[in-house]
Amino acid sequence: MLAQQPKNFLQRVYATTDSAVEPMLGPGAPAFTLNIAAQELAVERGASALTLSVPGSPVRLQARRERRDGIDLYRIRHAPGSPMQGEQIRLNWVFPDEFNESMTLDAGALQGQPLFLPDGKVPDNQFTNWGSLFYDRTANLAVGAALDGAVGSRHARRGHSRFTRTSTLQLMATTGNPAMELIFFAYRPRDSRFWWAEWYQLRLGADKDLPPNLFPILSPRDLGWRPGERQTIDVIPAPADRGRKMELVLIDEIRQSLAARVPFEMALPVTHVETAVGEWRSGLYRAVVVPAGAAVDPGRIDLNGKLTNVIVRPASPRGRVLFGAPTDMWWAYSTNGGHDFHGWRTGYDGSVGYSPTVMSSRQRRFNHFFYSLYERYNDIHHLRYLDELARGEGIGIDYATQLDVARGRVRLDGYDLVLIGNHCEFTTEEAHRRFSEYMGRGGAVMLHGGDSFAVRVDYLPSLEEPRYIRQRGHIWAHLSDQPGEFRSPRIEPPDPGDARDYLNAFHTTVGYWIPGSKAVIANADHPVTRGLKPAQEVPGPWGGETDFVYEPAAWDILVRSDRTAPEQREFGVDAHDPTPLHRVGLAIHKNLRLAMVGGENFPNILKDPENALYRDLYRRTFQYLLDGGLRSKAADWRAAPLDRAGTIEAVRYRLPVAVDYANPEWHRRPAPYAHYVVEGSEDGRVWSMLADRRHGPWRDVQTDFVAPARVRYVRLVGETSSGVPLRAADVEVLVRGR
8 A cells, every 4th residue: 555645656666665775766757757658557466477558558577676775676578479569658747846866878988067056947958868877965865767778769859947947857668679678776975976887887887888998987086286185086996896906107297207106996886086186296297097007108108008197286386377277168168978068959048068076088088188189289298388488488387277266275476477278168256257357466477279258157056065067148248149239350451440349357258379470570569579571471370269459559469360251150140240350469468468379279389499499489478478667477466555756667546447247147248337548647637548447447445557657646547438527536546665
């Protein structure tokens, strides 16, 4: 006798709703129905088997249950003698809100997503289907349904109701294949971080979609390590590897030397390999797992093997330069089975990937390595060039992840120059604000590649506990996301500098290098290009995405493509923009301490010593931001009152307009800005221009490094887009000395 009404098909079949041993039969199980030929199955309870029949159809099925390795399995297949007639199968899941995690195979690789987002939306790229697992973290319960020996419908119907607080999923298939088997399963995972591991370990060898090289899976608990910490890399082994003696090997990837070997023994379902982070130099480290005692060549990278990467940051700043590894982009492009986490989206918002916990490679090698670091544009060559440059110039470089910056584990103000790695497309609000404020205070930034800070992402459930990475949409105003009247910025001939409203911290958008186009010197009068000739070629294999400048009048364009071409816009917003554009190879902002190295293929130019001109231009730009001209390191400046006439070289102030970060849609919408000039006077009657801020959307705190001038008074003359009077606050003069 049932204690209560059954919630799901299995509770009705097995006539119980109060099992404490089998959670799928208990009160905490999700609700679901299984219909064949649009009919609810009838149950015949025989002495040796449960038989399921379909009213009005000759199809008969048998059900049996078993427990293997702690997983409850409920198997349904054709009964002996049943005709192989094709009938529609429809499985309807109904999950309460507590079930909000899933894991499935997409394109042969692991993909995890929440069933619904904090705003109640279903993720745009959610591809849950037969074989998916679903998890209730509160109850520590994983459930799912697999389909063997038959073809399921390619698409599942899914939804979420904020009113009933349930998620629904409808899966379809057809009877008729004699090997068809439906498998419902449930278990309580032994590891809540990798709650899905036990199911895939059980299915390895039985499921043709699970390749034999799926295991081991390597996953760092944190990408940002610091000397003195104890850090963990989790290893998920294949069942046959239980008890094998192994070693976790950590390699200084830039210097190509061994840092540590940590012995351990494989344990199921997850092996937690702890290591003490030594006083290792800051940089990129590669982790591999090898049999105990196996020889390891740190200079050889096996991309068909298993590896993962971490960044070691110093306990406190040691160098003048910080390299910010674009780890938001690494996570986004290393997940979801051979394609990026937003590549199959149907809109610009709501795409989610399981990247921070575990990733699979784009090449389906089932590694945990990061997009473009070793393949695509070989960013490792950039890091090794920087190491060579720093040693040659006697400058220390520290490394950190984007998450380190966003969480405040490193302070940008501790550095005279911050480098941002190749194609840093994604940014959290926290990182965006930290970089905007750092540059506003006079900090120097050098960005690389293309698409820098073009898209906002969040971490779910929180920045402190990153389990999923979520795309929120392009930051206003991404060129590809603009209406037809938004004219692309032309570089040559120069624009007069008409106003643009945009929120990208670096005042850039993105396009593609013109295939086959050479790079040439566009400005030979700048200190970085002094001694070179206009139109002189800068040899190298130029290519890939490259950042555009929004207002060319605000930049010194030093290197550009030798010809123009229109830039096609993406995602069907506009099919084509006929504006002919030069692409940017190197540019330096006139107001900000900001340089842009364009073209994602730049690491492959830097790696070749034959490309001496490009390598020298990079070195000059690097040194110019550190020490060139008036842009000396920030630590050499201090605030001083302007209570009498004196010679000034820098001034800082706060504008009356700023980005409203309290608005959750801040990244999509225009924000007020100011256009103005900064003027100085010794007597209050005769004024001269100190800085030209008429080109760019200026907001909040700004710092101007100016030609030495003797002044007693400083004023701002201009306007704000919102009509708010332009009155600067917190004005202070910066002078050299401590």
